[in-house]
Amino acid sequence: MPINHIIIIGGGIAGVASALALLRHNKVHCSVFEIRSEPTTIGGAINLTPNALRYLDHLGVLPRLLPKGCEVHHIDVISQRTGANLGQIDFDKVEKFKHRALRILRADLLDALLEELEESGVKVQYSKRIDSVLERDDGVEATFGDGSKVTGDMLLGCDGIHSSVRMNFVQPERKPVYTGIAVTYGFLDAAGLSDLLPFDSTTAIFGRFGTFLMSFYTVDRSQLYISVVTETKDMGSREGWLVRGSDQDALKDDILRRFAGSAMPYLETGMQKIDSWVLYPVFKLPPHGVWHSGQLLLLRDAAHAVSLSICMPPQGESVGLVLEDVVLFSRLVAHHKGKAASHIFHNYDLLRRARIDAAYKEATFHWETAKD
Template identity: 25%
Template sequence: MSSVRSALIVGAGVAGPAAALALAKVGIRSTIVESHPGPADGVGAVITLASNGYDVLRTLGVASSVDAEAQRTFEVHMSDAGGQTFARYPSSGFVMARDALSGILADHAARAGSRVEYGRRLVGAEAASDGVVAHFEDGAELATDLVVGADGIHSTVRGIIDPDAPDPVYEGVLGFGGITDAGATSADPGVMNFAFGRRFLGYWRLPDGRICWYAALPRAEETSWRQIEGTPSSSWLARLRAEYAGLYPAEDLLALSTPDDLVTTGPMLRMPPVPHWHGARRRFRSCAVLHLWTRGIAGAGECARARQVSSGPA
């Protein structure tokens, strides 16, 4: 990549600014474009970082900033629906708000020389003799050496690379979470808890003593964001309470939760393996995290956006 000097990164969530920081370390200055009108403040729920993910953040030079915002976990605890422990083992990790991580990465990327342009939607890109020409919804064009796609599971860049790439697959559940008082739920500080049974629940204790939990609601038919947001959160909470009735500690936590506490991460989607793609002068191979096509186009994974649904009457 010695001849590459400029990059266009599509997506300013988490993966985009992270890619910009990585490219800056090898002398490549990036422009990050984002279709949303502004930064991701308040967008998303909580991200769990495993130790290898944290190692990447350390390499990118943002670990100290993450330390100031994240809560560290040291152990995983697994139990059954009755609260009986069947596994407990050391496991280092971090949990933090998605928008906090996105903001940290964006701030560091800006200091490294990258710039973010909001309200710009990529609609096409084509290889040129000396790089790539990107086309935007407003009719503008941008010539660059490299395009990196960090635009999520419904990636525009992936479709440009391979129009026949598979679509995400709905996994049959909707994701929900919330923060509530602990009540009778026992949770040691620094421990990530997983409760298994008829349904799964994940939860951990926050520094202020409250519990952050996340759950999955089975739903055979895929539900759009518009349908989710059009359903009052009181209705979703009632469905969760019915689904988790009799299960520890979900029943207690959901009883203490209010409609205003409820956050949805939306339909849970899985990205099938993306076929190999190649052309006369460029190659692409699917990867879970990041794809680079020198003097070409790349694709990257991104985190699902979470939203707080309305709390009106059912």
């Protein structure tokens, strides 16, 4: 049976990129539904690697991003204790990889994807909570909290690590687990600070009590993004994390304590200048989970939630893995025209599983080494 219409649950980066890739490769009509009332993404400024930029170029999105982000030739890796340069993560190989890296706000990336999708004739439908799924011989029917229904040839769950599709319809027993790691981040104007910074665009500072990342994220290098990855006690509930994150004085004091006595005075200067910090815990999914059931497939965080960009801030591979997922899947849909959804899902699993298992193993290593 030909694939003519795909239902996508989740209007974030994974869901919108999936719709773009499917339109580009297959001219398949996609309907995208998001539970939130407006475009929303969690996180600060991400480092898009050359791999990610090639996929974004393929999807037609890259020209919208280049005027907004800061090009990254390399990332300096520095010791907090001594201030010594421990090495570089090099992205300055344009002749080989076509692009350097790009540091940009996650919100700007999502906006660019949404603009490209809307120009392709698809608008995300917001305030849509999926309530039930009915699988039929001729496809799948989704019903939402407002009573509306939609039918399609398959359904993609792109709704994040706390995926309703996974927890209600694919593998309910597979629940997110706190890694023991949390990220605290903030933004500041670089005026009066730029001359003090001994790096071109981005530096990652490794210390005993966490990893400190400082990076420009605008094309004119006028704005700085700072994030700290630390071992943090589990707050036990969403409400507990909200309370912890709302105590701005405690967050700042904790960061200053962890990075006190640094050989780089600009660290404390930068931290003191930030008025508002955002805290969020990093969760993972148990490995080797089920990715598909019947006419339903999970993509990205809903399926495997490998956040290398969190556990090792410079890499930014989280978005790269998202784009690999969706482009590979769209190509399989094109290659297996007329095949059943289960056949396409099975082949996707066969091609993708080893890559994700390797990434999960690397992420787990970094989660553990990031702890005190």
